Amino acid sequence: MISVIIIGAGNVATHLYKAFTKSENVSVNQWYNRSLKSLQTFKNEVDITDDLNNLKDADIYILAVSDDAVASVSSQLPLENKIVVHTSGSVNVHDLDKKHKRGVFYPLQTFSKTAQLDFANVPICIETLDKPDYHILKELAISIGSPVKKVNSDQRKVLHLAAVFVNNFTNQLYRIGHEITESEGAEFDLLKPLILETAKKVQDLSPYMAQTGPAKRNDKKTINKHLKLLQSEEHKAIYNVLTESIKKTHGR
Missing domain, CATH: 3.40.50.720 (NAD(P)-binding Rossmann-like Domain)
Incomplete structure (x- = not known):
């Protein structure tokens, strides 16, 4: 005991x-x-x-x-x-x-x-x-x-930093998604199967291989439509930062 x-x-x-x-x-x-x-x-x-x-x-x-x-x-x-x-x-x-x-x-x-x-x-x-x-x-x-x-302490330090990205920052993106859906009366619950599938996918694939979406495809028309839909300047800035990061990662 x-x-x-x-x-x-x-x-x-x-x-x-x-x-x-x-x-x-x-x-x-x-x-x-x-x-x-x-x-x-x-x-x-x-x-x-x-x-x-x-x-x-x-x-x-x-x-x-x-x-x-x-x-x-x-x-x-x-x-x-x-x-x-x-x-x-x-x-x-x-x-x-x-x-x-x-x-x-x-x-x-x-x-x-x-x-x-x-x-x-x-x-x-x-x-x-x-x-x-x-x-x-x-x-x-x-x-x-x-x-x-x-x-060890050095490994734990970077694990904690990575955890902030995959958990805390991701949860903030959920909150923004919730705010965006509410702006037009859409149901955030419809996104929950997508959230689960995204988490499930990286159990078998690397995050690099699991990436999809308009930024990876460099779909400029869709990206511009999304930016016009966003009413918050803060949300636009986050969208742009993440879009550019994905494009850079995938050589677009």
Whole structure:
């Protein structure tokens, strides 16, 4: 049985807590947050605290806090020589206080508190400074059904950057598409099968090979029609930037 203490109460922390409690091999000894209000829903399930000085003993302490808070919180922990990991994609493992056995337990996925999530579809990127710590973090990831990858800080940094493009930026394009359809009373739901097929396609093809559309074909008439339809200058600028990027990629 691996015992953990979760520090933080955001989206990642909440999903990790739910996954850990479903595992027969993981015990959540305590859950800390600077405000107990965020943890009230779980107070009958797990010991909660808002005082770092009252932290219990555990095998692993998981800092599921904002990137900017990782170094500060780790330095405030009143313990030494314990495995302390953060869950950030962009924070270096060395940003953790060196009084700890430092590591990273980075779930490479998008997290929303209300969305259901199967950790079988959440790769856990692990980094440690000491080999024995890697094995216990790997066991923790396997205990919640996640695939495991050994990823160093430089690799994780570019994975996180790429994730912003394929997830955050893509979702913003969904929002723009939703706004465009609403302008004429069209149904955004009609685009959902296309969204799913686009995501499905890159499971088997490279993004380069999967590209379609007027920019790849250099279909100038369609491109100009689209630009005339767009009422927002911001949307026109985004359309032009992406069109030129696709044309350059495919030699048009």
